[in-house]
Amino acid sequence: MQDLIISTVSQGLLWAIMALGVFLTFRVLDIADLSVEGTFPLGAAVAATLIDAGHSVWLAMLMAIIAGAIGGTVTALLTTKLKIPALLAGILTMIGLYSVNLMVMGKANVPLLRADTVFTMTMDAFGVSQTVATLIVGIVATAAVGFVMYWFFGTVLGTAIRATGCNAQMARAQGVNTDIMVILGLLISNALVALSGALVAQSNGFADVGMGTGTIVIGLASVIIGEVLFGTRSFKNWLISVVLGSIIYRIVIAVVLELGMPPNDLKLFTAVLVAIALSLPLVKGKFAILKKGENDARD
Template sequence: MTSDSGEVVLSPPRTFVYIRKGDNMDILGQLFNALPGSVSQGLIWGIMAIGVYITYRILDVADLTVDGSFATGGVVAVILILNGCNLWLAMLIAFIAGMLTGAITGLLHTLMGIPPILAGILTQLALYSINLKLLGKANQSVNVNQTDLLISLRWVRDLAFRNPLITVGIVLLVMVGILYWFFGTEMGCALRATGANLNMSRAQGINTSFNKVLGIMLSNGLVAFSGAFLAQYQGFADVKMGQGAIVIGLAAVIIGEAVFGKIFKNFALRLIGVALGSIIYYIVVQTVITLGLDANLLKLLSAAIVAIFLAIPYWKKQYMEKHIGRARRG
């Protein structure tokens, strides 16, 4: 999986390593065995999905920066860790690096008038070069035997704090707590208002441009933080590790809402629902791989799932309108 020559290689279908095919285990046994790994990945990507939730649901902007900022988080963390930086400090700096990438997208949109989707694509493309330059090559491993890490997929069965399930789980809950507090403050309310109604926000004295930038920054900070976790978990950072991240994030948001939307009304619970959506996504992915799906088709599958789930509310509305229209005509 590593190419020290610096050439860009496709990263392998990552870290579904707990499947030991030919182990004489039945499929259910394999799945059960893989569960801690799937849940760990789901939790890590859950932080990322909460970032996507902030832009997609709260700000009402589909921000594609995340494909780049996710890798930025992983790259920054790995470089810092290899240089002996304190692990939590490395996480914090990864978060800040992510916020900077978000600031670029935000300014491209608000200062230069570029539509948000295009602004995100531009930043994402630029970040590919930046990540490559930062890392100096396409990917870089951090060996858990030689370097201290916060989490690693090797510890996924340990009964200790370093178990990714515990570390990431606690961090995720703390983040949800902080976000819940923040979105209840005056600043947080202004951010929500900006996403809900631009005209009303400006009429109430809210600087909507500032709030858009702030929201996109916060989102990408979380995304990069998640990338920093994943790089440690899988033991390497790769400039392509964020490819398709937006789709996974959206899938988690949509699955979370579809499954828990009816019972989770509180804001904090809704964020947790998104994280659970991410876990469900990874369990489903693990299942279809165990059942023998070619791992190369994974992204096609993810895209199809997201497309269908995005279409459902639209179809529902069209059906209702047709239906009601018919009833009225009598």
Template sequence: MSLYSMWGALEIGLIFGLVALSVLLSFRILRFPDLTVDGSFPLGAAVAAVLIQADWDPFLATLMAVLAGALAGALTAWLNIRLKIMDLLASILVMIALYSINLRIMGAPNIPLIMEPTVFSVLQPEQGISDYVFRSLLMILIVVIVKCALDAYLATRSGLAMRATGSNPRMARAQGVATGGMVILGLAIANALCALGGALFAQSQGGADISMGIGTIVIGLAAVIVGESILSSRKLFFMTLAVIVGAVLYRFFVALALNADFIGLKAQDLNLITAVLVTFALVIPLLRKRLRTRGGN
């Protein structure tokens, strides 16, 4: 694998690290099976791309994309909490609706951003560093800031109430926690992170596409599972770190598999690679348990 491919895998892995944090918040912390991310990821890309093409500042366009993702997540939670629609079904309904909404926003199946200013092009220095290296370094900074902000929030009183809502909602309600509000806020934050990833992905790859959200939830879950298999801990700092590491490793494995000529894999085999990686990550804890059992005997 070339150096360019490695930097590219790091950049995309860090972008999907934001998606992994989103999945961690919804699936692990809130215990809410949220499939909205398959729609909020391209929603962030669509909003950012349309606004950038309309000569908006790319930072402001990215912020609007984040707000759009937060609204999508809040809508899913509202359907579940207020209308009593089953959590999984509520997220599926919003995900399906977002496909049409994204097409409405974009006005076409895809929007190119190759000649438009982006967060990456605006911040990049004119000399001294390659484009692909700078994008990866900027993504490291963004992901670190988001991770630290999420860690700090989840350590606050509101964050602890959200974690209690996911762990034991009945006990949380008994302690005076408004669990419905916590779910709405949690899913809003989760999908805002996913939309941020979509907005940055569109700006990194030079355009937004209506199909770019397909399989986002699978990638996010793969990152969470891979990360937890490698770095297993109940401490919040290591939990968030693990999913980011898992997302980066996932992209490295994919890039390595696609660039290994002797394996013969192609771009259309991406879903196959994902399935194999997730299966392997799920088997690792079982293998560890068996080895410990044998060692104890």
């Protein structure tokens, strides 16, 4: 039971990096970016292929981040320069990256069972089991990404990106080049998603061309669950909420699997869970109005 809890939390932390990328586009930039379903397996494909070829783990993850950033930039250029709607631009990038991922791997699946990964390195360095090593890597990676995001979005450039998402017209009035801000935002977001893909591939022991299916829904579930349960009082609190939301989502999935839900039904369950989570703010708002009305009636 303890190993199951540690493993679930560890996976939640690894996927939290992807959720932070989705949060950046969905909440900060106010863009529904579907290209994450292509950049997530792209990061996994690049990292797994390089590691399988005998290259350094750190080089593999760096190249995965760069590949994800390029994928996000393509979406951003389609949106800002060709004026293609962001949703459609993300779909076009996602479809194109499916073929790119196949070309990168040369096949549909690249195994990493006998390769040195960041997790085997952690196991050797600390003398711990794979489950604990995954937890250590998850904590360090997520904390590092969260800290850098908190610092960056407090700078002038980061604030300009946030302002673009809040009100692009007012940001332009203040002299902000909103096209550049959108490009930077999508670049950073998909770089984070690709990093998460690289870590998840190493944790799972393989990279698969279809592992990005449903990524956007998982990311949205993490963001919405975190917001509903832990609030959005400040940007720092928002980041922490997204990470905790990812962990809660993984715990919910582990619980329903333990209760006997068929794995094939997980996508349907996730879709229903996200729909419920998205409706919770409305339900809470109506409940607050009813409660206020009852209190006014008593007075």
